[in-house]
Amino acid sequence: MKRWFLYAIIPFAIATTVVVGSRFIRVSSTETPSATKQVARCAVCHQKQTEAFLTTPHANTLRSANDTEARSRFAGEVVRVGELSTEFRYTDRDGRLLLSGQRLNTELPVDWFFGSGRHAQTPVSVKLNKHGETESLEHHVTWYANHGLDLTIDHPQSAGIRTGDAGNGHRPDAAIRCFGCHTTELPLHGKRIDFEGVLPGVLCSKCHPGADKHARSMELGNTTSRINKWSELTPKLSVAKCAECHRMPFQVSADELSPMNPGLTRFASVGLLMTRCFNDQETRRDQNDQPMRFDCMTCHDPHRPTAPTPESVNQICRSCHQQRTKDQSDCPKQPLQSNCTECHMPKVKLDSPIHFTDHWIRVRR
């Protein structure tokens, strides 16, 4: 309930094309939507935002079973995972990638890969239940960019010991949620996903709802865009929109919402919303006495694949934490030229081969 209340106060919700009922949402009923097409359309007028967009993790966060790069990470591999070293094997046969295993009676085809591969990539299989609704199975095996194949993050060490256990199963509502955060368009027939019409990846129109209508109108020669502007949102609302996928503090339990919990680093927006740097930002002003704006875009450009460097972030820290009169930092421990992120925004290793950056900027004890 609480969740929907919050969404209701966000002036423009992230475009959600999850439609319950039998309606289809497509770019046009005869064309399959594609990322390349959408971006090419915007590129006519928005060169800067589009030139590198197709290589961002957002644009690539869901890949089809035919994706050659993703397939090559699994095909022909045998891996042992968990405490009991349960064996899983991926085989490329007749154009399909199949999972088999020590305790699996049948071979299971891979249908999708979740994750761009920047950090990790997990195969998912889908099927219809007896009501004709989509269910999904998130495999126990994940490919990690810095490590190769291993147990999927958060999956039990006992993975695969029961006969037939190939992964974590998701019922229709959960399966639809998974695909919802990793796609731009997700047509539904009740609780059956119409995979023909899926537009994978987090693309322009997911973050800029109404973009297709806007593009049509501009193509017809209109001069006013009538499209919502992120720059007009307060920092809190802007972060809340990214947090529709990157998570809000109320979506984690009170126990989990602790600076001592490394698992929280997975949810960048939760961390940022907890830090005093964000919450007390009104107290800081720039040289022209304008309020300093602090949100995700202070460090990240959602249109480019590049991650912020420590140097660029340190510069941002200093913009608020430099005692201008003394040319010193607010840090009682370190000079202005030190690497702030190393101590206050470190990378944290979880119980899996993956690292996350702690966005809860604070003094760490």
Ligand code: HEC
């Ligand atoms: C025919 C040219 C044209 C096309 C095609 C087009 N736009 Fe625009 N767009 C504009 C112009 C011109 C403006 C600025 C108008 C204004 O500020 O009122 C604009 C403004 C915007 C803004 C708001 C900018 C701001 O100030 O915050 C967004 C977001 C945007 N466009 C996204 C898109 C996306 C996404 C697409 C592709 C689906 C797209 N546009 C296609 C011409 C175009």
Ligand code: HEC
């Ligand atoms: C529709 C869901 C969704 C929304 C909305 C969203 N993201 Fe993401 N974001 C994702 C997913 C999924 C990934 C994982 C990408 C991958 O597979 O590597 C991601 C990854 C990222 C990354 C990591 C990229 C990297 O280099 O590893 C950053 C940074 C990020 N998002 C920032 C933002 C910001 C800033 C906003 C708001 C302007 C935002 N996201 C809105 C879903 C979303």
Ligand code: HEC
């Ligand atoms: C509320 C939105 C949301 C839902 C639901 C969701 N994801 Fe994600 N997913 C994200 C975001 C945001 C990221 C990037 C941050 C991160 O890595 O957690 C991500 C990242 C990933 C990654 C890349 C690994 C990584 O950590 O970068 C994989 C794989 C993945 N998700 C799989 C899934 C699967 C499978 C499901 C369903 C069980 C699912 N996701 C449900 C938002 C979501």
Ligand code: HEC
């Ligand atoms: C992850 C969410 C996200 C995605 C995906 C995304 N944008 Fe944006 N876009 C934003 C945000 C946030 C801003 C505001 C930037 C800022 O405040 O610096 C923005 C700003 C813009 C602007 C206004 C100019 C500006 O920089 O302020 C245009 C035009 C635009 N986006 C077009 C696009 C196009 C075209 C695509 C697809 C190629 C796209 N966006 C994909 C989040 C996104």
Ligand code: HEC
């Ligand atoms: C003060 C700067 C700063 C702000 C603000 C910031 N980030 Fe980051 N973010 C970083 C840095 C630095 C990295 C690590 C980049 C790298 O080395 O790959 C990062 C990495 C990420 C990643 C990749 C996974 C990880 O944890 O390393 C995601 C996802 C992400 N940020 C999302 C967000 C979102 C969403 C927001 C807004 C709620 C946000 N960030 C605000 C600096 C920032």
Ligand code: HEC
């Ligand atoms: C928009 C301005 C702004 C930015 C940017 C900013 N901070 Fe802050 N930070 C503040 C404010 C305001 C406080 C609250 C205390 C105060 O007023 O000094 C604070 C508090 C802190 C604290 C003490 C918080 C605690 O609860 O322990 C640390 C540590 C800190 N900042 C480090 C950083 C680092 C490192 C960066 C860069 C990654 C950064 N800040 C970026 C404004 C900012």
Ligand code: HEC
């Ligand atoms: C080597 C680790 C380290 C580095 C690098 C570092 N800090 Fe700190 N910082 C600390 C520690 C430890 C404290 C707590 C000091 C104390 O309470 O005595 C602290 C405290 C702070 C505080 C809180 C001060 C207060 O009044 O509570 C701020 C703000 C801060 N640092 C900002 C920064 C900035 C900005 C940078 C980069 C220019 C930076 N720090 C670099 C370790 C570091």
